[in-house]
Amino acid sequence: MSFETATAINSEQHPYTAEIAEGWDVVGNANGGYLLAIGARAMATAAARPYPISVTAHYLSPGRPGPVTIDPQIVKAGRRLTTVRGTLASTEKPLIELLGSFADLEGFEGPARVDASPPDMPPPDECPRTVPDLELGFPPAMMGRVDLRLHPDDANFLSGKPSGDPLIRGWLRFPDDEPMDPFGLLLATDCFPPTIFNANLPVAWTPTVELTAHIRAIPEPGWLRCRFSTRFISGGMMEEDGEVWDSSGRLVAQSRQLALTPKA
């Protein structure tokens, strides 16, 4: 099943309906980027504007495969931007609360100055693909839905040898040449292993409280290069900053999430 099908929205009635598909989970719970993609696709549909230039999700409860609803509410439809809020809910309870502004990026232009570069990485063929171990549950099932290849220097946590730096870099694309749409970029901001896996700290897991992603440009076809890093692990919380670069070397998405760091 393609990503597009797995995030499809039925917008013929309010609230809209969708389905959390099988296989997008981490130990049974749907990946946060995948839920965000479903929610944002519904909001973009309601806004009739294709690009979430900024979208925020607060994570309330884990999602399981099955039907969901989402009720996008237009907050303001402006000349260039439409702001929308909404709740993605299972039959039992709300899963994520969303707020975003949507635009048609075709009309955007302005002066340019970029003080950063895509992560320097060996070619995809020299980066091992992360594949799920369904028996162990790790790497998680959802790794079967994407073609994700970690930078070899950041991948040794998989064999119990974290690098010591809270940094994760890698290549990403969809299998079977499925094109990357704006909602795939949202997935990209939250489908990599968490930076904490390389930090060598006694943290059990890092549940996301909130994630904000900015779509900054329409991606060229081909592999995405992604970089996730953390500078502040303190007071029971951490941020994780993401950059997503397209095959032309342009930043196409930027993200930050706030996560809790409960002790192991």
Added chain:
Amino acid sequence: MSFETATAINSEQHPYTAEIAEGWDVVGNANGGYLLAIGARAMATAAARPYPISVTAHYLSPGRPGPVTIDPQIVKAGRRLTTVRGTLASTEKPLIELLGSFADLEGFEGPARVDASPPDMPPPDECPRTVPDLELGFPPAMMGRVDLRLHPDDANFLSGKPSGDPLIRGWLRFPDDEPMDPFGLLLATDCFPPTIFNANLPVAWTPTVELTAHIRAIPEPGWLRCRFSTRFISGGMMEEDGEVWDSSGRLVAQSRQLALTPKA
């Protein structure tokens, strides 16, 4: 009038009411951090939890002095976090749409690792205070409500000589020894001159689409040190990343905003 008074909420009825006070404006429009502080104070009141650990605002229309309403809606009241959404509106139209999660930070702890330091700055007495020029409108009126002192290396845009780097560092406190509360930290993330003023690019102004702030710790009394920087000015948009450090050298808030960069 103190910041606390200028952001006070009347929560005796729904929707809550508040007042955009005089003097918090930039050429007539209320500062975005000030509006965020009013909105977040209302949401924290509704949540009965004092700290916005993550709050997002989408800016819809400029605010002018006068009465406003805000209608906080509890999305989920959990064990540690309460998630709230709300609209801050004037008598005529919505000004900002908000979504945040609130907590009592006293209960937060976890392992620590910090890969950053507060900005290196001369003492406050050696950094000139930015004072409003009410006739010219620049520096803006709101500079009279805070005690803000720019790093001398970042302040030459005031005399027409931008540094060329989209970087702004400075000290911040309230006048008259008013203590810094969580909502003052939100103000701190959006009351400095925009980084674009030092970038030497033909950009007229940088209207904020969205700002997300994380409150990471309870500040110690004294001066705050703040740092704002931008890495990606491209495709008609830019991000501005903020860090707010307290007098003990601890990060107390982190922020990112997405702004448009219309040509001059």
